[in-house]
Amino acid sequence: MGANGPPGRVAYVNARLLDPASGLDAPGALLTEGEAIADFGPNLFPDGVPDGIEAIDCHGCCLAPGLVDMRVQLREPGEEHKETIATASRAAAAGGITSMVSLPNTDPAVDGVAVVEFLARRAREVKMVKIFTYAAVTRGLAGREITEMGLLAEAGAVAFSDGVKAVSDPLVMRRALSYARTFDLLIAQHPEEPSLAAGGVMNEGEIATRLGLPGIPAVAEPIMVERDIRLVELTGGRYHAAHLSTAAAVEQIHQAKERGLPVTCDTAPAYFALNETAVGDYRTFAKLSPPLRSEADRRAIGDGLKDGIIDAIASDHAPHDQDSKRLPFAQAADGIVGLETLLALSLELYHNGHLPLLEVLRALTFGPAEILALPAGRFKKGAAADLVLFDLDQPWQIEIDNFRSKSKNSPFDGRPVQGRVLRTVVDGRWIFVHDA
């Protein structure tokens, strides 16, 4: 059982069961049989675990659906010196992630059926975390002609996005949303007006002015979100705004939802855990796209999660090697790694009293699974046994040298956090066990 051999029956007893989809938060047990959840509940095994079932004593720790990370850059194919499916999978497993969704900005880009099939094959070979992929909205991510969305979806693409680039041409976006409706497909946007962001490297404001760095005005985000919402109204297409970073965009999504539009959004831990001051003295590890924003925006992202406007928290994992970051700030690559810190940083929202635990977990499990219609992110009899067991309170310190990811670009190095992944389970198999 476990990592070796076919999984048999395993009982996770003495657990705090947490299932955001059903609102379950109770002490109890969960039984897996083979790859699936056989049963779970507070009253399972009242007379102890029968013989023939392997029992795991959870010592009161939290057992929840495995995390669903809807925004990950795997770098394979094309940039295997930064990350591979194997290294990203090990990192994700250590982070309690059981499903991750890969962005299409690889080389070649995921804009054809062959690349989708390549990723599926590599995921089967590595066989750890479940890997899904976005396909490109436009060929070569060039923003001009839309891809073969129907065929790509048939091949397994779960949604469409141009990755770290916005679909900027309004006509192309209109057609993409409109055409995607044919197959009820989702378009995930990097919501940033490119002409306002051009040349900018950090949030516009006093700090950028002091550092002499060209700024990206915060309005670059709501301008794009506003346009997209209008196009959603026009086309009826399903739309998702990725990694929100501004108060204004959160408010726009709020209003769009009130009007009943098919609109969702996510954010990443950096946008509620850090603000633009993290750039400090030109720290390239704090260079992200969208950039870290003002303190007011940072707080608004936390509030957006609290108010349920933001549906998901994704790691926005963007691995970069040293050569891409040890550069003058303007030349350095955008993005940070996040698979191994996703849970602990998100739990800060709970530990600082901002969000109830189930709401934090919802944004990490059922929230993203629902957006992408993935069969994941909840406890359900007969469903795949994708689980995470974690110690909610255990303190530890983030150390980039201990990352399993091939790249170490994190601004959170040295940050004390609470909440430690103890065990990650995919299809009943233990893909990560924390050695205490």
Next chain:
Amino acid sequence: MTAIARASNIRFPHRHLLGIEGLSPDEITLLLDLSESYIEYHRQADKKRAVLRGRTLINLFFETSTRTRTSFELAGKRLGGSVINMSVATSAIKKGETLIDTAMTLNAMHPDVLVVRHPDSGAVKLLSEKVNCALINAGDGSHEHPTQALLDALTIRRRKGRLNGLVVAICGDILHSRVARSNIHLLTTMGTRVRVVAPPTLLPAEIERLGVEVFNDMRRGLEDCDIVMMLRLQSERMHGTFVPSTREYFHFFGLDYEKLSAAKPDAMIMHPGPMNRGVEIDSEVADDIGRSAITEQVEIGVAVRMACLDMLTRTLPLSAAELA
């Protein structure tokens, strides 16, 4: 006061001169006083001193420059140091070597001072983390150009006798200007009232947070000011159009006698160079020896760089050879 600065036991409490932001009024005064003493030195026929004897200075310029590089070169040579000039056209950067690699390579040659200019903000700070020698920022992107601010301040202090309480209007392309940022930091630290005058497209966001008053109109910005500091319109750093044309720019923001008449009658005109005549400054005004301090700025620049080299090398350890 200059004698005190020249006393060699006075130390500057920083290994590098990366910027003006963060320096205290006393530290700035120390550098200005020492610079003042060097002005007299280099007006003499025999300009050679032995302050930098045995020291090596490398001018590492990733951006073209004539006056700043020459100024540092002269300063180094007049203090008796060996000076090597490296420019981007001949350097390994063109062959794909990274900035860090270049820094490590040069560091291995044990220079005592590196003078660095780079088109990216923060690049000099990045280099400073990788070298053992003293480092002087000769301009990084739109961030800082500390020796320019020091020479501007000394020029003002010599003409006006003080910095405190004066009104200085910095006019033009503030957005892209490292000279403006260094001057704002220095002058506000020394109690000078600083105004910035430019169209909003050439002003960085929240510039008022740096302690300056903001004007979008030249005449109002220059009203009753003691110093008019003009900046060059930096077309090479511009993405897109910031002003419709140089003609329009000159009409509204170029310094001519008409706009200058709003300033105090004895207001002094400064420009860090190189000037775009007819773009930000009228030729007649630029060449008005009664009003313009532009050539004086250049002269004082050498003295300021001598002072900075002197001060930073005081804290350097003696080389192995000297110890032997």
